[in-house]
Amino acid sequence: MARKFFVGGNWKCNGTSDEVKKIITTLNEAQVPGEDVVVLSPPFVFLAVVKGLLRPDFHVAAQNCWVRKGGAFTGEVSAEMLVNLGIPWVILGHSERRQLLNESNEFVADKVAYALSQGLKVIACIGETLEQREAGITLNVVAEQTKAIAAKISNWDNVVLAYEPVWAIGTGKVATPAQAQEVHADLRKWIHEHVSADVAASVRIIYGGSVNGGNSKELAGQPDLDGFLVGGASLKPEFIDIINSATVKKN
Numbered sequence: 001m002a003r004k005f006f007v008g009g010n011w012k013c014n015g016t017s018d019e020v021k022k023i024i025t026t027l028n029e030a031q032v033p034g035e036d037v038v039v040l041s042p043p044f045v046f047l048a049v050v051k052g053l054l055r056p057d058f059h060v061a062a063q064n065c066w067v068r069k070g071g072a073f074t075g076e077v078s079a080e081m082l083v084n085l086g087i088p089w090v091i092l093g094h095s096e097r098r099q100l101l102n103e104s105n106e107f108v109a110d111k112v113a114y115a116l117s118q119g120l121k122v123i124a125c126i127g128e129t130l131e132q133r134e135a136g137i138t139l140n141v142v143a144e145q146t147k148a149i150a151a152k153i154s155n156w157d158n159v160v161l162a163y164e165p166v167w168a169i170g171t172g173k174v175a176t177p178a179q180a181q182e183v184h185a186d187l188r189k190w191i192h193e194h195v196s197a198d199v200a201a202s203v204r205i206i207y208g209g210s211v212n213g214g215n216s217k218e219l220a221g222q223p224d225l226d227g228f229l230v231g232g233a234s235l236k237p238e239f240i241d242i243i244n245s246a247t248v249k250k251n
């Protein structure tokens with residue numbers, strides 16, 4: 001079965017309530033190629049308003065959640081709370097959290113396992129730094145990140161893997177379609193060998209890092225690339241062009 005195209009919009013720590021309403025109005029009016037393609041991830045404080053205003057064929061994701069059951073963890077938001085609010089998705093292991101907040105492969109994997117156990121769907125982020133790419137260890141890095149997750153989960157149905165090379169995030173230096181395809185294909189091969197042929201065939205691997213309305217079509221044409229996780233451009237009208245690059249897959 002073909003893997004369904006997936007476009008995530010990660011708003012990161014951006015937006016005011018007026019801006020949020022404006023973006024939602026634009027997106028609600030957009031013509032898009034199909035249902036259940038788009039998942040928007042606003043900051044926690046805007047989740048309820050976005051969910052309330054957003055068209056029903058678009059979905060929402062939190063940008064993080066606590067690693068275990070909630071309780072005395074000041075400042076954290078639990079997976080249970082997201083479920084209670086009807087938030088279906090969560091982004092975990094984003095490189096900004098791995099790098100700035102020292103989230104380790106194991107900690108991210110624990111979060112993924114716990115979020116899945118509570119019924120959330122997970123966008124699990126992986127990716128190498130420029131230094132690691134230049135050292136020729138890109139596959140080792142993304143395989144280690146994926147291995148940590150694979151060790152803690154047995155069902156991949158509700159996981160989307162987001163390959164986001166750190167050097168491409170917010171830099172304007174998008175991976176070339178060939179660079180992205182190479183990592184996606186290597187990763188799929190790694191999953192085939194270390195998880196299962198079924199998971200390798202069915203898991204969606206999306207690309208993130210300086211995706212915009214101008215480069216999304218060519219990237220979307222790569223066989224192992226199943227969509228995008230978009231940062232900056234997801235706050236702009238060109239996000240609609242990125243969503244529509246899904247049509248490349250239908251040819």
Ligand SMILES: O=C(CO)COP(=O)(O)O
Binds near residue numbers: 164172
């Ligand atoms: O980090 C990203 C999405 O999670 C990508 O960010 P940019 O699209 O702004 O490079």
